Structure formats: structure tokens, C-alpha cells
Amino acid sequence: MKIFECKDLPIKVFGLMNFYKNGSLMRLPEEMMEKMPQLRQFGSRSTGGRIGFRTNTKNLYVKLVSKTFIRDSFTPQTASSGLDVYIGERTEGKFLGTVFPTGLRGTNPNE
Numbered sequence: 001m002k003i004f005e006c007k008d009l010p011i012k013v014f015g016l017m018n019f020y021k022n023g024s025l026m027r028l029p030e031e032m033m034e035k036m037p038q039l040r041q042f043g044s045r046s047t048g049g050r051i052g053f054r055t056n057t058k059n060l061y062v063k064l065v066s067k068t069f070i071r072d073s074f075t076p077q078t079a080s081s082g083l084d085v086y087i088g089e090r091t092e093g094k095f096l097g098t099v100f101p102t103g104l105r106g107t108n109p110n111e
Contacts (some may be wrong), residue, residue: 001061006051016049025049052090060085066101 004011005081007023018024030042062085082100087092 002045004053011051011053014050016046019049019067060087062099064099 006013013019016027018026018029025046026028026044027046028039029049033040035041036081062083064083066081082097082098085096088094089094
């Protein structure tokens with residue numbers, strides 16, 4: 001079994017503007033959020049980011065590890081801390097399921 005992190009080839013990251021520049025998983029660059037502070041709440045999240053890779057494996061195991069947990073108001077856990085897994089080409093992908101992170105700290109949104 002091969003294990004990859006999101007920064008390892010052949011995985012490609014899309015939709016996170018600074019990922020290849022400094023490894024940031026934030027959706028928007030810090031400079032943009034400084035100029036438009038109203039975007040900070042949502043710009044600092046990685047919602048909408050995607051990873052992609054090609055494989056011919058018959059078995060795929062996905063493990064999501066997170067050091068922190070942030071529960072956004074009025075946002076389901078699938079959107080604030082999970083990821084959806086699809087198989088196939090981007091425009092014709094078939095939904096396989098949702099993965100939730102392990103190793104969470106502060107999972108109680110009322111803390």
C-alpha cells in the first residue's frame with residue numbers, strides 16, 4: 001500500500017491559491033484577507049479545495065487527519081471538516097462517500 005500526503009506527487013491540489021507557494025490550505029491569500037477583512041471568516045477555510053490523482057487500483061483507502069476542528073455556524077460537519085470522494089473524470093465523477101478526519105481536538109462546537 002502506498003501512502004500519500006496532499007503535497008506529494010502524483011496528487012495535485014486545486015482551488016487553494018497559496019498551496020504551491022507556501023503550503024497554505026486557506027482558500028484565499030493572507031494579503032487579500034488583510035485588504036478585505038470581511039472575507040477572513042470564509043477565506044481562511046479550505047472549502048472548495050480539491051485534490052486529484054489518477055490510479056488504476058482496485059482498492060482505495062482515504063484517511064483524513066486534522067489537528068483542529070472548527071465548526072462553522074449553520075454549516076454541517078460534512079462541509080466544515082469532511083471531504084467527499086468521487087471516482088471518474090471531473091465532469092462525470094461518481095460520488096463514493098464522505099470521509100471525516102481522525103485526530104480531532106476540540107470537537108465540541110460549544111467549547
